[in-house]
Amino acid sequence: MEEKHPELVYNVREIASIRELVEDSCEMYADNIAFLFHDKEGKEITEISYSRTGKDVRYFATYLCSLGLHEKKVAVIGRNSYPWALTYLAVCCGVGVIVPLDRDLHGDQIADLLRDAGAAAIVYDTDKAAQMEQVSFDGVKISFEDVPDCIAKGRDLCRAGDCSYEKNIPDPYALGVLLYTSGTTGISKGVMLSQHNICSDIVNVCRQIHVYQSDRCLSILPLHHTFECMAGFLTFLYSGASIAYNASLRTLMQDLKLFRPTGLIAVPLVLETFYHAIVKKYKKLRGGDFVLKTQMALARATGSYAARRRIFGAVHEAMGGRLRIFLIGAAPVRPEVCNAFELFGYPVYIGYGLTETSPVCLVHNDRYRRSDDVGYPIAGLRAKIVDSDEDGVGELAVKGPNVMLGYYHDPQATAQVMHDGWFYTGDLAKKKPNGAYQICGRIKSMIVLKNGKKVFPEELEQFLGQAPCVEECMVYGEEENDTCVLTAVVYPNESYLQAAAALLRQDASQPEEEQTSANMLHDQLMQAVQRVNERFPAYKSIRRVKIRTEPFVMTSTRKIKRNLPENRMGEELS
Numbered sequence: 001m002e003e004k005h006p007e008l009v010y011n012v013r014e015i016a017s018i019r020e021l022v023e024d025s026c027e028m029y030a031d032n033i034a035f036l037f038h039d040k041e042g043k044e045i046t047e048i049s050y051s052r053t054g055k056d057v058r059y060f061a062t063y064l065c066s067l068g069l070h071e072k073k074v075a076v077i078g079r080n081s082y083p084w085a086l087t088y089l090a091v092c093c094g095v096g097v098i099v100p101l102d103r104d105l106h107g108d109q110i111a112d113l114l115r116d117a118g119a120a121a122i123v124y125d126t127d128k129a130a131q132m133e134q135v136s137f138d139g140v141k142i143s144f145e146d147v148p149d150c151i152a153k154g155r156d157l158c159r160a161g162d163c164s165y166e167k168n169i170p171d172p173y174a175l176g177v178l179l180y181t182s183g184t185t186g187i188s189k190g191v192m193l194s195q196h197n198i199c200s201d202i203v204n205v206c207r208q209i210h211v212y213q214s215d216r217c218l219s220i221l222p223l224h225h226t227f228e229c230m231a232g233f234l235t236f237l238y239s240g241a242s243i244a245y246n247a248s249l250r251t252l253m254q255d256l257k258l259f260r261p262t263g264l265i266a267v268p269l270v271l272e273t274f275y276h277a278i279v280k281k282y283k284k285l286r287g288g289d290f291v292l293k294t295q296m297a298l299a300r301a302t303g304s305y306a307a308r309r310r311i312f313g314a315v316h317e318a319m320g321g322r323l324r325i326f327l328i329g330a331a332p333v334r335p336e337v338c339n340a341f342e343l344f345g346y347p348v349y350i351g352y353g354l355t356e357t358s359p360v361c362l363v364h365n366d367r368y369r370r371s372d373d374v375g376y377p378i379a380g381l382r383a384k385i386v387d388s389d390e391d392g393v394g395e396l397a398v399k400g401p402n403v404m405l406g407y408y409h410d411p412q413a414t415a416q417v418m419h420d421g422w423f424y425t426g427d428l429a430k431k432k433p434n435g436a437y438q439i440c441g442r443i444k445s446m447i448v449l450k451n452g453k454k455v456f457p458e459e460l461e462q463f464l465g466q467a468p469c470v471e472e473c474m475v476y477g478e479e480e481n482d483t484c485v486l487t488a489v490v491y492p493n494e495s496y497l498q499a500a501a502a503l504l505r506q507d508a509s510q511p512e513e514e515q516t517s518a519n520m521l522h523d524q525l526m527q528a529v530q531r532v533n534e535r536f537p538a539y540k541s542i543r544r545v546k547i548r549t550e551p552f553v554m555t556s557t558r559k560i561k562r563n564l565p566e567n568r569m570g571e572e573l574s
Helices: 018-028 050-066 082-094 107-117 126-133 144-159 195-206 226-238 249-259 268-283 288-301 305-311 313-318 335-344 411-417 457-464 494-504 512-535
Strands: 033-038 045-049 073-077 097-100 121-124 140-143 175-180 190-194 216-219 242-245 263-266 325-328 348-353 360-363 382-386 394-399 422-431 437-442 470-480 483-492 544-547 571-573
Touching: 018 050, 018 082, 018 195, 018 226, 033 050, 033 082, 045 050, 050 082, 050 144, 073 082, 073 107, 082 097, 082 121, 082 144, 082 226, 097 107, 107 126, 107 175, 121 126, 121 144, 126 140, 140 144, 175 195, 190 195, 195 226, 195 360, 216 226, 216 249, 216 263, 226 242, 226 263, 226 360, 249 313, 263 268, 268 288, 268 325, 268 335, 288 305, 288 335, 305 313, 335 348, 382 422, 411 422, 437 457, 457 470, 457 483, 457 512, 483 494, 483 512, 494 512, 494 544, 494 571, 512 544, 512 571
Parallel strands: 033 242, 073 097, 073 121, 097 175, 121 140, 216 242, 263 325, 325 348, 483 544
Antiparallel strands: 033 045, 175 190, 348 360, 382 394, 394 422, 422 437, 470 483, 544 571
């Protein structure tokens, strides 16, 4: 059965292209601050107005066209920064097709994707200069460091009468953005999105989550990922708000105080890191556990976010004092962490999407939020569950203006996921009685037992991950004696790593202190597994536990790459 979007909440302006977004915003919000960033020392803050942004976009696009890049593909790679954002906007507004690349790629991987995309140019971070020298590429190379000079040259061209920007108006319904996925189970595919795909997603999300001109996003997720690009960059630009750039996760707390954002686009790991830091801070206080429980009970007794912010005033001050919402996606969120932040006075919006859907499909809104689901389809999107089992779990399929054009140079792969305009996500989901959706896991990661029973490892991982000693975990099936044994691989959090090392090297000569901590970790892990096994049916029981002292290999959005054999390695615990 299909599900349509809920009642719209806000009236917003329609846009068909990123050029329209930029030109409208730069005119409507000319004096507003669009971008903020600090120098390498973290001392001096630079502010870029919407008016200046509009001019820089025009000048940079004009310069790129003067290099013969009109209607060509231009790649961009590097840290979140104004040159990255400017490159994206300039190419989309008046050049051709933008190709954002993962900033963590190695030289040969960069070369392969440039070749696959047919890119004619790449604009790259200054920090990647040495790497780019090794990349085999015959096209135009421009460093972030050179972007100001390129803008100046473009300005001179415009003043001399160059009207290429005015004439080069990209088709909003044609290929505008080429994104390469970094999935957990497969090879990267080039996802073709039009500007209209992306803009429809922006507009329809803003119908359900209001972004104010006074809002400010601290951009912390990599911009090449479509979640950050759409939600933490283009949506704020569309709304006349500002975007601040975080130097690195190491300076996150300092940057929260420096830029005082109102919103964060984040993956669950960021939220959990904040949560653990808050709990740790309380534990250092005399009677801290009691204080925290008391404050959370008081917060629970009031439905007012204003009152909750007063109760947890110290937490809010440590996070800049203006932070009002979290938008979380890319992976499941532990309900207890989500609920804790609601009590701290932070509304947590959970969303679901894929690169192929620009990306947001399902999301909470200003009228509805729950920790155990991902909300309703956005406006203009239809959703349905296909081939559901007795529990109502089946593949999620969606249809709407934000669905991709297809996979680049791969019509066969496109045909596998597109049927009559419906995109089959490859994700398992079920619809709650209230119409909201729960995501159960990936079809490719689903474990089918010999008796036909299905196990979704994500649901086991979510509960196992609640144990204080667990940082990350992965559940998979191991074939043994014609049966499938569910195995959990655990990477302990930082405070337990020494205990983990001691556990793995236990011997008779081991100091008593090390042996004690090792035994304590062993008992905690076994108890955590037992709690999981008691919660789920017997066929979903975890029968084997491995522990590792090296982090899992992950994607740029902090999802474990399940297909890598090294992520299944660890020392088995008895």
